[in-house]
Amino acid sequence: MNNKMRLIVLLALAVTATGTMAQQGGYYPPPPPPPGGAGADNAHYAWADVLRVDPVYGVARTSAPSTQCYDQQVVQQTPGNKGVGTVLGAVVGGVLGSTIGHGRGNTAAIVGGAVAGGAVGNSVSSGGQTYTSNQTVCQPVNQVSEQRQIIGYDVEYRYHGDVYISRLSYDPGERLRVRVSVSPAD
Numbered sequence: 001m002n003n004k005m006r007l008i009v010l011l012a013l014a015v016t017a018t019g020t021m022a023q024q025g026g027y028y029p030p031p032p033p034p035p036g037g038a039g040a041d042n043a044h045y046a047w048a049d050v051l052r053v054d055p056v057y058g059v060a061r062t063s064a065p066s067t068q069c070y071d072q073q074v075v076q077q078t079p080g081n082k083g084v085g086t087v088l089g090a091v092v093g094g095v096l097g098s099t100i101g102h103g104r105g106n107t108a109a110i111v112g113g114a115v116a117g118g119a120v121g122n123s124v125s126s127g128g129q130t131y132t133s134n135q136t137v138c139q140p141v142n143q144v145s146e147q148r149q150i151i152g153y154d155v156e157y158r159y160h161g162d163v164y165i166s167r168l169s170y171d172p173g174e175r176l177r178v179r180v181s182v183s184p185a186d
Contacts, residue, residue: 043181048159050176056167058151061181069138077130
């Protein structure tokens with residue numbers, strides 16, 4: 001075979017291959033049918049052209065434990081010393097009572113002054129001091145946040161001239177593998 005004949009044969013093969021590729025739309029052939037054979041349920045697999053992909057959004061809520069702290073004004077009181085106030089009041093009351101009376105009346109005045117002074121000292125010392133201060137108060141709370149997320153894709157695709165729309169959980173890209181099922185119409 002000479003060089004001209006070889007060139008003609010190669011050109012004929014190239015034209016045949018190009019025509020076959022053009023009929024298939026430039027795609028690889030469909031994948032083989034799944035085990036069990038395609039004829040079992042009259043279905044086969046093919047490729048469809050994707051025309052449009054639109055993401056579908058939803059709102060996801062999450063809750064996380066957190067701590068919230070704030071300053072709060074608190075009124076506090078120091079404890080009084082009742083024993084010292086009572087004793088000191090009784091002594092002062094007894095001294096004052098001793099200056100009032102003479103003789104037997106003096107003893108009654110001392111005892112009465114001591115009792116009255118003890119009572120006054122007790123009531124004065126029981127109050128203590130009152131003051132205000134700031135305290136940091138913390139309490140547990142649930143922090144809720146919302147986030148917009150893609151939950152799927154609305155895919156418009158063409159198969160054998162017809163246009164279909166499906167919601168998928170993934171973005172298929174430029175081509176979508178489809179399952180074609182054929183059954184008699186009643």
